[in-house]
Amino acid sequence: MRQLPTPPQARAAPLASHLLLACARHGIDRVDDGMLGLLALRRLMSATAGRQKRALGRPLRDQARESQVRLRAHRCAQRLHVSTETADSLASLLFADALRQQSLQDAHAAARTVRSESHPASDAAMDRSHALLRLIPPPARWRPLLRLAPTPLRDRLVARALSQALSPAHIGSALDDITGRRLGIEIADLGQRCVLEWRDGHLHVVDAPAEATVRGTATDLLLLAARLEDADTLFFQRRLVLTGDTELGLTVRNLLDRMPFDAMPLALRIVLHRGARFARAAREAFRA
């Protein structure tokens, strides 16, 4: 069969289609990330529901509640023009996931009961906190939710926390040597980054390229800020990575090292310490 010549608009169409397909897929990926973030939140809540049902002596499966959830899902699906069968399948998937998670909790609780007969009470308490910590999703899973937070709000919060921690009243003129220099902080697992500049005796979050950047996970950066890990160990173990102007990075590290931790307000030190220890315990429990 002889091929007909391709009209010009048909030749232009594939490029537009390729672009639109790529854009649509990019959007789909973002939405999928968001849905998984929401699933992680739902699991936290269904874990609580599971524990309370156990405490009340109720069975894990609650068909009356499932019917209510399905009904709500149907109504919501109709409003959003999503097929009710799809909403129904999604509900079944969510119940199955919640029940699987709750049965696992049950199995752990049973194992603890057996062990507590031969172990001291402190072991049981440790097991319990370990199991709870395991339910906390690691920072990377919070990433899609954090992306929903507007950047100006995040920058304002970062700037306020840092100016509390590093106000001239507490640190004197220690950072004056790096006035006007820009240091980037990248929290790899949360997908967050910001550029800081020391100016007029305060730290500012600026919208400009960084001269040097320190990259690490949320937990490691928190451990560093709380002085529960030192920068040398973290750099040596490649848990912190410095890029760009290494000299600036090392100057900042030395300045922060020399700054006494108790120069920070007490409340902030307590929050940092507790937060860092909690994040480290959650990371260890999750890896175990």
Ligand SMILES: O=C(O)C(=O)C[C@]1(C(=O)O)C=C[C@@H](O)C=C1
């Ligand atoms: O509400 C509860 O009791 C839950 O455990 C949550 C949930 C759900 O995923 O929505 C899970 C299992 C039950 O059968 C009913 C509902």
